[in-house]
Amino acid sequence: MGVNNHRKMIQCVGRHNPAAGRDTLERRMLWHAQICRQKSMAVSRIVSFVILLWLGMMPAWGGSRVALFLPDDTPFWNRVALFARAAAGDLNVQLTVFDADADRLKLLRQLKQVSSTPDRFDAWLFPNFLRTAGHFLVQCQRLGTPCILFNSGLAEDQLGAPRRPNPQWIAQLIPDDTGSSMEITRELIQQARQNNSDRPIAIAAVNGYQADAPAIKREEGLRQVAETTEGARLKQVFYTDWGAQQAYVRTAGLLRRYPAVNVIWSANYRTTNGILEALDDAGRTPGRDVLVNGYDINPQALSQVAGGRVAVTAGGHYVEGAWAVILAHDYLAGKDFQDQGLVFHTPLLIVTRDNVENVQTVLGRIEKEPDSLYRVDFSQYSRAENPNLKDYDFSLREVLKDYQAVWGLEPGGD
Known part of the structure; x- marks a missing residue:
């Protein structure tokens, strides 16, 4: 087929040979329409690919990958993991929990494993189990991975304080002892x-x-x-x-x-x-x-x-699992919290005979039905998700009040 004839065939409907028969004209019209549809579909596929590529290059505002390191699976640390998972689910955070089975060497092996794949996680959360926090902080700084120390602290002369001098040590959560x-x-x-x-x-x-x-x-x-x-x-x-x-x-x-x-x-x-x-x-x-x-x-x-x-x-400071996830999420979403401070002292829940019955009811239900905690919306505690939220309220009492509200339980005492 000649070049001129080929060019004529790929033109869309609107030009034809007046001498051609009606059947030939209709076939050409149908053929041209099919070519136009194919071109349109190809363009749509290209546009879709470009959009997906652009979305893939955007920073992970939700869907951040966070590693949570725990010493073992005792009841306390299981509660830490439960609250962390509940918060992660509400913030679209992909949370991976590492359990060291009360073995310091195993925890350090897990650290080495994660350090060898630095692109796997966007942030690390860990306690100072048997004085291992220093190893984590060194690796976080080397890899440029934001990290949060929770549940226990370090002495001032041990690797400084959050952001001083390690900029990747973004925060510390400790009980208000x-x-x-x-x-x-x-x-x-x-x-x-x-x-x-x-x-x-x-x-x-x-x-x-x-x-x-x-x-x-x-x-x-x-x-x-x-x-x-x-x-x-x-x-x-x-x-x-x-x-x-x-x-x-x-x-x-x-x-x-x-x-x-x-x-x-x-x-x-x-x-x-x-x-x-x-x-x-x-x-x-x-x-x-x-x-x-x-x-x-x-x-x-x-x-x-x-x-x-x-x-x-x-x-009740096991709730720090949730607060650590929220701080990591907010930081990765571009909502830094330096204005709130870098060391957060978690208030503990005080229980006397005046409020013990209500606390027993709520925590007893959570113990028996851990999934029931997922009804609490932890995103309400995030400043990244709530731009008008001025201050963090990191207390178990507020979480229990929200739990009572969503499940229709009697309000607890202060």
Whole structure:
């Protein structure tokens, strides 16, 4: 076929040979129309490809890939993972959880694995399990991967602080140990006065390791209240390995040394169990003769409060799993939070006999039906998703209120 004839055939309808027959004209018209449709479809495919390519080159505002490293699968860390997954689902974050099975070397192997594929994750979240955080921070800086340290902190002389000097260490989430201890101590003193307003309030404390950061911060809160409250006196602080056995021994000794003690402050749930056992063996009734606090929110601690053996407990910082995901999401979406600070102190939930029933109802349902937590919309806590949101509200109490609302449960106490 000649070039001129070929050019004529690919023209669209509108030019024809007047001498041609009607059948030939109709066939050509149909053929030209088919060619035009094919051209239109080809153009559409090219446009679609360009759009998809452009979308693929856009930054991941949602759909970020985040790695969460956990020490093991104990009930506490399982709750951390649950809250993290619930938040990730609402923010379109692809969350991968690494479980170290309480093995420091396994955690470091997981770090090495992830470090060898730096394009796999957009951010890392991790605690300072057995002082491994330093290894994570070094790798984050080397790879340029934003990271968040949560649940525990570092000393000031260990690798600095968030963004100083490591710009990839974007934030730190730690429980408000000082603030929660102050609230616990106030509640213990108030209940002791209600039990016997004329009796002096003599306080002894059973703490963890003297050099551990949580022990230091919690003791600061204890002293700030006990040493400034009229009618209260802190007799002595005893130190342990955070375990029940040493707490039992220390309590048995302090009861002999200070028989008039009517408040024993406890540093964590294990020391609480040791204190309670020592009181029982000494013939002193917890909740009547001596007031004791807990430092966790789990089924056992809540039962102890409901039964009157423990006057007050605090905890729930496993919700930091959700807050860490939200901070990572906001940062990757271009909503930095430097105006809020870089170290976030997570408020703990305070539980007494006034609100324990409601807390038991909500947390009990979450324990039995973990998927029920997914009804809470965690995107409402994100500043990237809510431009008018001025301040983060990182408290378990707000999450429980939202949970009660979506499931139609009775509102809990403060």
